[in-house]
Amino acid sequence: MTLGFGQANARLAAELGLRYAFSRRGSGALIGWVAVAGLSLSVAVLVVVLSVINGFERELRERVFGVLPHAGVWGDQPFVPSNSAASKLVAVPGVLGAAPIVQGSGLAVGIDKVQAVLLNGVEPSTYRQVSGMEGFLGPAGGTTLEVLQPDRFGVVLGSRLASRLGVGVGDPVRLMLPLGSLTLAGVLPRQKRFQVAALLRSGSELDARAAFIHLADAQRLFRLGEQVHGYQLRFADLDGANALAALAVRRLGEDRFFPRTWQHSHGNLHRAIGAQKATLFVLLAFLVGVAVFNLVSTLVMTVEQRGADIAILKTMGAASAPLIGCFVMLGALIGALGILIGVAVGTAVAGGLPAVFAWINDGLGLDLMSQYFISYLPVDIWPADLARIAAVSFALCVFCTLYPAWRAARLLPSRVLAHE
Numbered sequence: 001m002t003l004g005f006g007q008a009n010a011r012l013a014a015e016l017g018l019r020y021a022f023s024r025r026g027s028g029a030l031i032g033w034v035a036v037a038g039l040s041l042s043v044a045v046l047v048v049v050l051s052v053i054n055g056f057e058r059e060l061r062e063r064v065f066g067v068l069p070h071a072g073v074w075g076d077q078p079f080v081p082s083n084s085a086a087s088k089l090v091a092v093p094g095v096l097g098a099a100p101i102v103q104g105s106g107l108a109v110g111i112d113k114v115q116a117v118l119l120n121g122v123e124p125s126t127y128r129q130v131s132g133m134e135g136f137l138g139p140a141g142g143t144t145l146e147v148l149q150p151d152r153f154g155v156v157l158g159s160r161l162a163s164r165l166g167v168g169v170g171d172p173v174r175l176m177l178p179l180g181s182l183t184l185a186g187v188l189p190r191q192k193r194f195q196v197a198a199l200l201r202s203g204s205e206l207d208a209r210a211a212f213i214h215l216a217d218a219q220r221l222f223r224l225g226e227q228v229h230g231y232q233l234r235f236a237d238l239d240g241a242n243a244l245a246a247l248a249v250r251r252l253g254e255d256r257f258f259p260r261t262w263q264h265s266h267g268n269l270h271r272a273i274g275a276q277k278a279t280l281f282v283l284l285a286f287l288v289g290v291a292v293f294n295l296v297s298t299l300v301m302t303v304e305q306r307g308a309d310i311a312i313l314k315t316m317g318a319a320s321a322p323l324i325g326c327f328v329m330l331g332a333l334i335g336a337l338g339i340l341i342g343v344a345v346g347t348a349v350a351g352g353l354p355a356v357f358a359w360i361n362d363g364l365g366l367d368l369m370s371q372y373f374i375s376y377l378p379v380d381i382w383p384a385d386l387a388r389i390a391a392v393s394f395a396l397c398v399f400c401t402l403y404p405a406w407r408a409a410r411l412l413p414s415r416v417l418a419h420e
Contacts, residue, residue, distance in 0.1 A: 118211065156212040293400070
């Protein structure tokens with residue numbers, strides 16, 4: 001009587017799959033471990049690469065967008081800010097804060113070095129509503145923006161900018177504008193001596209080019225009187241910045257304002273990170289697929305080696321279903337082991353990669369991240385990504401067991417046993 005695919009056959013498939021898994025008989029064991037190693041390596045590479053990309057995305061959101069306001073509403077010409085205009089901006093649904101700002105390019109002069117800077121004139125009481133930079137101010141200079149006081153001419157410099165200038169907290173630095181002042185000696189650049197009040201260590205691009213001074217000092221340096229260049233905004237929904245900024249401009253009811261959001265300055269980078277993650281996931285999934293071919297060869301060799309066993313089982317009345325289930329389970333066991341090892345190794349390597357990168361970067365005096373908005377290698381391991389990697393890899397493993405299992409089910413006992 002032929003057995004059906006019931007509990008007994010399910011038990012038979014499980015027993016055979018476990019017995020054949022990593023059998024010491026013949027060269028199949030070596031090929032099986034090679035298949036596990038190849039699959040583990042592929043999965044580990046996929047975990048590490050996606051974790052690094054996740055780290056860049058996290059740093060972009062937390063550091064760059066944590067320090068930078070999400071949008072600006074700028075005037076065609078400097079204008080006098082008003083409480084009513086700020087109230088209109090804050091009243092826009094989704095706007096968390098609005099702060100007036102004076103902004104322009106200039107030069108910072110240290111003891112014997114000169115660096116280009118982006119000057120930002122801010123009011124501490126309102127700027128903290130649109131920027132989280134206070135969390136990145138160095139402890140030597142204080143932890144709040146209150147270090148900037150009107151007429152004190154204090155400046156907060158990015159840490160890398162200060163290092164290039166050779167200055168620290170308490171040292172003088174001269175800020176110069178490309179705007180000229182007419183004097184008896186001719187046209188001279190507009191400049192003012194400031195004192196470094198704090199250092200910004202955000203790990204973002206601002207550390208290399210930003211200088212923050214009090215709004216009143218900036219108005220005096222730019223000779224704006226009580227005018228400002230615009231308002232900077234912070235939103236509850238970062239992805240909806242363009243729509244919210246446009247709505248904020250319409251709320252002001254004037255044609256001389258225009259919006260500029262983070263998507264203008266960092267949007268390409270943000271989209272590139274997302275596209276790169278999706279592309280690399282697909283490409284490295286093919287790498288996993290290539291590793292799965294080793295699994296196919298392992299199962300085909302197992303079918304050849306266990307041909308006599310299969311023939312005897314079929315002679316005894318075993319149906320094709322438990323034989324197919326046997327090799328599917330064998331492939332699933334090998335695949336699951338390779339995936340688990342790969343996820344574990346990839347997670348361990350990704351976790352230690354920042355320290356190794358820092359050791360190489362600092363030990364060899366390299367600046368490998370000079371082209372990026374941060375100076376170190378970020379890594380962020382997402383459990384959802386680990387689950388996705390494991391699921392896709394396991395699905396590929398199970399799919400690739402179908403051909404060897406089908407081949408085992410089609411073996412003819414008479415032909416196999418005739419050669420035994």
